[in-house]
Amino acid sequence: MxxxxxxxxxxxxxxxxxxxxxxxxxxxxxxxxxxxxxxxLNAVVDASGIKSTVQNELDAHLDEIASAAGITHAQAREAVDALDVNSWSVADLPSEAAAAATYSAAAAGVDAEITLYDDPGYVTVEAYGQTLTFAVPESAQDYASLLAALS
Incomplete structure (x- = not known):
């Protein structure tokens, strides 16, 4: 037993x-x-050149960004440079992330929705029926809200 x-x-x-x-x-x-x-996804995003396109659109709209944000052209230039979109990477959005604001934007003939979160370390972009969430480097987080100026 x-x-x-x-x-x-x-x-x-x-x-x-x-x-x-x-x-x-x-x-x-x-x-x-x-x-x-x-x-x-990061390999596809890098190969597509989309980050360069976004950076070029930001560069091309410095006056609009400055006006929308209430800053000088030089400050807008500094902020866009600090965004360093080329260093962003596709990431999973944490389940606890709460959307703070969603903006409609158009750049290079592409309509998109940009969602910013309470956690500034993430930005979600929806375009062409696809949704990608990017991890935003700490050095760029203070400036991510400027993406709303593209709306």
């Missing part, structure tokens, strides 16, 4: 360890899949 109880105890322990391992493996696989997806 003790042998049966001991065997059942060992089997239960193995089941618990196995279940914990599966949960851990599933979360790691999910993280890996998410990371692979982000890496693939």
């Amino acid at each position: 003790k042998a049966v109880a001991r065997t059942l105890g060992v089997l239960a322990l193995i089941a618990v360890i196995g279940a914990a391992g599966l949960v851990f493996f599933a979360s790691q696989t999910g993280n890996t899949a998410s990371s692979l997806k982000s890496n693939a």
Whole structure:
């Protein structure tokens, strides 16, 4: 009887360890899949030249940005440079992120919606029926709200 109880105890322990391992493996696989997806999207975004297009549009609209933000042309230039759109990367939006504002914008003949969050580390852009969330580097976060000036 003790042998049966001991065997059942060992089997239960193995089941618990196995279940914990599966949960851990599933979360790691999910993280890996998410990371692979982000890496693939970043490669596509980089190859498409979209970041350069956005940067060029920002550069071309410095006067409008300055006017909308109530700053000088030189301050708008500094802010656009600080945005450093080329350093942004596709990322998963944290589940706790709360949208602070959404703006409609048009640039280079493309209509888009730009969503800013309470966490300034993320910006979501929806265009052509596709939605991409970008991680905004800390050095650019103070200036991300200037994207609203494109609306």
